[in-house]
Amino acid sequence: MFFGDNKLVQEQFYKEISDAIVNLDKERAIELAKRAIIENMNLLEVIEKGYGDGIRRIGDLWEEGDFFLPELMLGGTIMQESMDILLPELKRSGENINLGTVVIATIEGDIHSIGKTIVGTMLSANGFEVYDLGADVPAEKIVNTAIEKNADVIGVSALLTTTMFGQKKIVDILEEKGIRSKFKVIIGGAPVTKSWTEECQADGFASSAVEAVKLVKKLLNK
Amino acid sequence: MFTEWLKDASKIILFDGGMGSEIFKRGIEPGKLPDMLNIENPELIYEIHKTYYDVGADMCQSNTFGASFLNLQRYKIENQITEINARALENIRKARPPNRLIVGDIGPSGEFRPPVGKATSDQWVSSFEKQASVLEKGVDLWHIETMSDIEEMLAAIEAIRNLSKKPIISSMTYKKTKRGFFTIMGDSLEKCVRAQENAKVDVVGANCTLGSEEMVELVLELTNLTDKPISAKPNAGQPRIDNDKRAHYDQPVKDFVADIKRIIALGAKVVGGCCGTSPETIREIRKVIDSL
The missing domain is CATH 1.10.1240.10 (Methionine synthase domain)
Incomplete structure (x- = not known):
């Protein structure tokens, strides 16, 4: 056919x-x-x-x-x-223009990886270069990988109210290193809300994989 | 004593309330395994148990929710399994007044079976046996709780039965769907109840995930499904994360207690609270039970 x-x-x-x-x-x-x-x-x-x-x-x-x-x-x-x-x-086929590089992970202490994996897959499918570091990843490692891969976006997932503080840690480390402005930081996971995003001083949050793709595109003006 | 309580038609058994939220309330930073506090801050764990006993709980559970072998392995501290569980026993033993009971708390391993994870039933059984063998010497009964997979629940029951003759309360955690109550693994309330009955547990229960209002509905269904005694430990509504980085449960204590009253009226034998409930909640439930 x-x-x-x-x-x-x-x-x-x-x-x-x-x-x-x-x-x-x-x-x-x-x-x-x-x-x-x-x-x-x-x-x-x-x-x-x-x-x-x-x-x-x-x-x-x-x-x-x-x-x-x-x-x-x-x-x-x-x-x-x-x-x-x-x-x-x-x-x-060259059809895939790299729209940007994303480092994505579930934060240390948290083993929930499903939502994060789907977000990673959808971002890849939409033309982003995605480095999925898996689950239970220390904040330092996420930041170091983002630096190494020259990422545009860092995506951090947390499903537990006890681990979501790691999301803020990412921003804190970037601030400490004086490189906050080099990355867009997005967060996700069931307990994440708009007010938590503001508290973290993250650049945005998404409650589904489709929204996450839209968010990344918007943040990078794609 | 627990078996006598079960036989006593007039007795409603009061369990304790949340442990994690009490720990955080006392200024401990979230993010670490609360079970480690049995060693690092035994006074704090003792004090929480004591408060629950003081406000009238008939029984409290050891701070061992996460202290199974597989779960400790995820934190790379599985070599401390004996010490964590033994110290947990010491902390609760010190706090327990006469004529009250110590419940050995067993939580999920954190490892799922395929296709979600790689855990096998044999691994689960062996993991829970390692934990339960330490707790067996100090507990009066068991509470296996917050299980979202009936297969893991059965593995935990098998592990305990392999080394203990003490009563078991088995509490699954359910989410409410349009088609009724299911575990996140997709097992219906009825399927779980049958499996728990076949495994000959002493009390069939539910805890966590659901707030008290939804738990009323669930208990109603449970009473239609089983003749076993029923246990219910709901959450205090749904959590909200505030700027102080803590999970807050905004449901007023009186609303929670009103739901518990309905749960008791439906026929539940064991009641208590899960996330977001506090000694204040248990104190108020005590008053309700005493007034019955």
């Missing part, structure tokens, strides 16, 4: 991808990623309208109480594996 410019067929293809993610059908999701490359489709659109849509629907199903942690996690893994196929291809 050749897709060409047939919008209808394209939309159908995106929906198939989105459904594969929601149905947690890994084989199908990966097969569709490979087909998107063979068919020479616009991979950014494939990621955003197909895989991104699927992961957003999973997020909605979680909110609604139809999906739970295992589904959320599986969906994230399938998304990641599909991205592992699509992102190198995007880079090869």
Whole structure:
């Protein structure tokens, strides 16, 4: 099958991808990623309208109480594996303009990584160079990596009211080193609010992966 | 004594309230494992237990929520498992007045099973056995709490049963969805209750996550699902983070206590509080129970 410019067929293809993610059908999701490359489709659109849509629907199903942690996690893994196929291809084709570099991590003492991983994946999919340091990462290490990678944005996740103070520590370290203005600092996680963002003197917060992408684009004027 | 209390139809057993929020209230910086305070600041832990006993709690739980092997491993202090749990026992023993009970507190390991994490049931059982073997000599009964995975709960029950004959209260933590109460792993209240019944626990309970109002609903469902005694330790509403970097629970004590009164009226046998509740809350519940 050749897709060409047939919008209808394209939309159908995106929906198939989105459904594969929601149905947690890994084989199908990966097969569709490979087909998107063979068919020479616009991979950014494939990621955003197909895989991104699927992961957003999973997020909605979680909110609604139809999906739970295992589904959320599986969906994230399938998304990641599909991205592992699509992102190198995007880079090869030069279609991917690097919009900026983001260092992202869950703060020390906190092992919640799902939300942070989804944010990282969505940022990669949207053309950012993402360094995901994982969970339980000391503030110093996050800052040092940001310096080393010449990052534009530092994203710090915290899911616990006891660990979210680490988010402020990032800003404090940057201030101490006199390099605060070199980075935009964004924070996220269930307990994070606007007033906490102000308290931290962070540059913004987002309550979903989609919002996080919008926020980073806005902060970097992209 | 706990078993006699369970048999006494007129007895409502009063558990303690929050530990973490009390620790922070006393000026300890958040971010470190509260279980380490058993060693680093035993006076403070003793004082919190004592306050809860003083205001009328029938039983309080050891400060060992995070002191299972797997959880300590995440903080790279698993080699201190014996000392942390043993010191926790000392602290609560000193505070316990006559005719009150010491509950061995067992919290989640922090490690999930696939696809969320990599933990296996065998790892869980072995982790909880290591903790429970230290606590067994000093506790009167067990409270396995805040479990969001029924499989981990069953592993903890198995671990305790392997080395203890003492009563077990098993409290899962649920979130309310449009389709009813579920764990975040996706198990329904009914499925969890059946599994806990089959594991022959003494009291089936729920704690944390839910505020007192939602807990009333949950207890109502529980009474329809099981003939086992029921335990409820709700949060004082939902937390708000303030500029002083602390989690605040704004729900007035009287509202929480009014909900506890409803929970008792529905038939709960054991009541207390979780996050955001304080000795003040327990004191007020004591008054309610005494007036029944």
